[in-house]
Amino acid sequence: MPDSPLQADPGYSDTDVRSFRVIVRAALIAALTAVAVPALATSRPPANETALDRSAFTAVRFDAVSVGRSTMTITPDPAFSSDGSLGATDVLGDAMPAGPTAVPEGRPAANQPAANPIVVVLNPWRYDGNVSFYGPGFYGKRTACGLAYTTSIMGVAHRSLPCGTLVTFRNPSNGRTITVPVIDRGPYVTGRQWDLSGAACTALAHCYTGGLYWKYG
Numbered sequence: 001m002p003d004s005p006l007q008a009d010p011g012y013s014d015t016d017v018r019s020f021r022v023i024v025r026a027a028l029i030a031a032l033t034a035v036a037v038p039a040l041a042t043s044r045p046p047a048n049e050t051a052l053d054r055s056a057f058t059a060v061r062f063d064a065v066s067v068g069r070s071t072m073t074i075t076p077d078p079a080f081s082s083d084g085s086l087g088a089t090d091v092l093g094d095a096m097p098a099g100p101t102a103v104p105e106g107r108p109a110a111n112q113p114a115a116n117p118i119v120v121v122l123n124p125w126r127y128d129g130n131v132s133f134y135g136p137g138f139y140g141k142r143t144a145c146g147l148a149y150t151t152s153i154m155g156v157a158h159r160s161l162p163c164g165t166l167v168t169f170r171n172p173s174n175g176r177t178i179t180v181p182v183i184d185r186g187p188y189v190t191g192r193q194w195d196l197s198g199a200a201c202t203a204l205a206h207c208y209t210g211g212l213y214w215k216y217g
Contacts, residue, residue, distance in 0.1 A: 125170070129211035130191055135198030143184035154203070155183030157195040169196070170213040171204045178203050179217070 134157065143149050145163035156167055161182045170177040180200050187195040194214065201207040 123215050123217060125213045125215050127211060127213055128194060130209060131169070131194045131196065131206070131212040131214075132187065132189075132192060132209040133196040133198060133201035133207050134186070135201075139198075145183050147183050149184070149197070152199050153183065153197055154178070154180045154199050155197045156180050156200060157184035157186035157197075158182050158193065159185060159187075166217050167194075168215050168217060169194075169200075169204060169206075171206050172211065172213060174205055176204050 135151070138149050139151055141149050143155075143157075147153065147155075156169075158165075158167075161167075163182055165182045166179055167182065168177060168179040178200060180197070183197065184195075187193070192209075194212075196204070196206065198207070204212070206212060
């Protein structure tokens with residue numbers, strides 16, 4: 001005996017029964033979902049609308065002149081005002097506090113120590129009575145400053161001054177003066193601090209050991 005009126009139909013099959021059951025189950029699931037979930041679940045609670053207290057707000061007056069830079073004009077606190085403040089129509093001279101009516105007398109004289117001017121020579125001439133020269137036996141070699149020592153190089157040897165330091169020499173016997181750089185190390189003779197190159201001693205006419213004046217620069 002057929003289970004339902006549909007099975008009495010000669011064209012009915014088991015596949016139709018299964019399709020019918022699937023449709024019925026889907027309809028039941030949809031109905032249950034609509035009853036169990038009446039609205040979409042979100043992480044935000046429902047908003048509670050509350051009436052605004054109008055006494056918590058202050059009326060703001062808009063200034064048409066300042067539109068574009070500021071949107072409101074705040075009334076200054078009277079506690080910060082002073083007698084010397086300027087208003088919109090005040091003149092600077094009218095708002096200045098009143099000064100003394102009389103010009104104060106001159107300050108009393110104070111005892112000042114007498115100034116004793118002195119002359120300070122920053123780069124004085126110094127006299128050295130033991131200036132010599134060196135040449136023969138050294139021509140064609142390198143100096144301690146890395147220069148080729150020739151018969152025409154102008155310079156002087158010193159034990160510690162940096163290479164290139166300018167020193168001026170003056171021969172008191174003839175007045176000749178030259179300015180030459182430090183190009184080498186030496187001299188290694190006790191009590192002597194300058195050794196002129198061959199060209200330098202020739203320029204000063206001092207190719208011997210004797211006295212010269214010298215100064216830096």
